[in-house]
Amino acid sequence: MSSYNEDDAFEAAAAPRGGGLAARAMGAAMEARTAPYLDGLNPAQREAVETLDGPVLMLAGAGTGKTKALMSRVAHLVLSGRARTDEILAVTFTNKAAKEMRVRLEKEPFGIPTPMRWMGTFHSICVKLLRRHAELVGLKSNFTILDTDDQIRLLKQLIVAEGIDDKRWPARMLAGLIDQWKNRAWTPDALPASEAGAYNHMGGVLYAQYQERLKTLNACDFGDLLLHMVTIFQTHEDVLAQYQRWFRYILVDEYQDTNVAQYMWLRLLAAGHKNICCVGDDDQSIYGWRGAEVGNILRFEKDFEGAKIVRLEQNYRSTEHILAAASGVIAGNKGRLGKTLFTEAKGGEKVRLIGHWDGEEEARWIGDEIEAMRGGTRGMDPIGLNSMAILVRASHQMRSFEDRFLTIGLPYRVIGGPRFYERLEIRDAMAYFRLIVSPSDDLAFERIVNTPKRGLGDKAVQKIQMMARTNGVSLVDGARLLLETKGLGGKGAVELGKLLDGLDRWGAAARVGEMSHIEVAEMALEESGYTEMWQNDKTPEAPGRLDNLKELVKALEEFENLQGFLEHIALVMDNDSEDATEKVSIMTLHAAKGLEFPAVFLPGWEDGLFPSQRSMDESGLKGLEEERRLAYVGITRAEKLCTISFAGNRRVYGQWQNALPSRFIDELPEDHVEVLTPPGLYGHQGGMMGQASPVMQAAESDLHEAAAKANVYNSPGWRRLQERQGARGLSQPSESKNMVIDAQAVSAFTVGDRVFHQKFGYGSIEAAEGDKLDVAFDKAGTKKVVGKFLVAAEAAGDTPF
């Protein structure tokens, strides 16, 4: 989605409808002849495609041909003459998804020739709309979009100005809060009192100040793009009506990921005709932590009266064992809309489960396994590395795999690492570009004023800021005044003069148009000394950074001017460099959503890591359920072979910690799981396996190891296992003495409970003696605390402060 002119769509909107009618007539004729896009759809898909009018919720399980149905629906709308392509609003979450759809729609069997103007992310569509109506929220149409970095820098200034200690109250935290507020569509005056008191009682005040500041900067952040449009729609009926009429049909992908603001935006736009089709899967909602509301999809029927619900349940991706394993896990969640995936593909490998001594061993085993599969193993055909993926819960888990794969020379690629446009050198370069396009971009100026080093330190910058503020001008002009009034001397003054001259010249060159924007960009990077700075840098990263700068300049070629480029970057940030060589993919479970691989490895299934302790502490049952959905997403990525593993010991923050198998492992249905017990993994095997399930056997052999290592008897996982063992009539481990659960104890807490303390944060109870408790805090170490100063971690997580 690069550089089509955003105004085109509006010109088209103003144009008479004659062309549309002709297109419609043509579409109808095409449908009469044949509708190839309807062939090969199963009954559910077909229903989802043919129910064009009124609200439709397409509940599409993993691998059920959702995209195909969505595409067919668009084709059906267009080719049957119901709507022109530019009368369909199609919203996705990522640019990648939008791009993919655009490409697929142009090809057979759909063959939609005209581009879908209004297909894009919530944010990119909102930018287009907001540029048109910016003045209604006090912005000019050429407003800039701030990224997280700018946002934090701005907030920090406000925080310091308020005399708040930004150590104790980091700007990041406030940025996070404001983000969440915007996700919930709370403007500063609509902010509930309970929220406004956050951030040392200053949250509300600072939020309001921040919004004011953005307005004077003629800027907005990502959240504003949506929030401003919602505000405009709510306060300007005529504007809303215009778009309600224009967008005759609305399609939404990944509806389970929508936040409140996005939901309101959609409801407002759909309120007239109600022709809205939302596609999603409540079981794959994994972005609650960034404001997604599963409630939106669960409530759909209530929100849109007479809504038709279509379930896509036939899975075309995975074997029955994989589906059964995934279903077994997700069944543990409450409040699902409910779907039962089925497949016609019978047989195949069971889901494999294996325990390891530690994380390194796990990485070693997976590396070996990948090598074996590459050559063909266990009667399976050889699988290419591109067909294999390792999906982890947290990115720090990737390290052990990278280390291992580097030593054995196994090619891998990490998906979703630091992205191109987030890199230091790219952002610096872009700050220069921003200043060329708009010299009043103060944040960009602050970023590069002393990069490369110009002898302009804190003191000089403060002088510039003072001058700018007292004269009510931008920093660039403030700097100019400062030089004119000789307010700055020495080397700094000379260098600042050079920078200002440079900015004038580059800006003029860009405007005159004698040079291409690419030449202007090169000139700026060269003359500012920025390129030179990296050439003189002898750190190992420097060459890579120079390469990146070259790549950045090359990327300019696709755009008409710098402005268009910056716009694109602010929103698109996509960075999939195609790479022909075969490589194993390593990524987080979150990054894996929507992807599929013949063979998938799911390492690190240990309680605390996965499900993540923090998730459970902060969000309790809600958090656990989201973790479970993450497990579901992970398993359903696999087509043929899914291998789950856990380690008894793992290095966390440099410290060795022991761990218990994830509770999700207990939820895997035995009949669909094969437990691998690699020979020689443990010094001893067996012991008390008895007639326990295969799943339990593996868990147990590992548990004994872990148990021998350290005091793990307090963990919920251990207690759970004991319960299970009791139920199965297995022997109790002798070391259960620490399991003090004294019903008579004065304290409401028992050993192993997760608790929260106002000062020390989260921790777990190590020992309980009446009301006196020993608590091992995650951060503050072990302390003796009286029970009344503690709350259950779960309860604390629900009331942020």
Next chain:
DNA sequence: ACAGGTTCGCTTTTT
């Protein structure tokens, strides 16, 4: 102004 030492604080991530 800046290099070198020290402390802090650590999911998930898109736009």
Next chain:
DNA sequence: GCGAACCTGT
């Protein structure tokens, strides 16, 4: 255990 971010001495 590691990197960023902050502090201190020159």
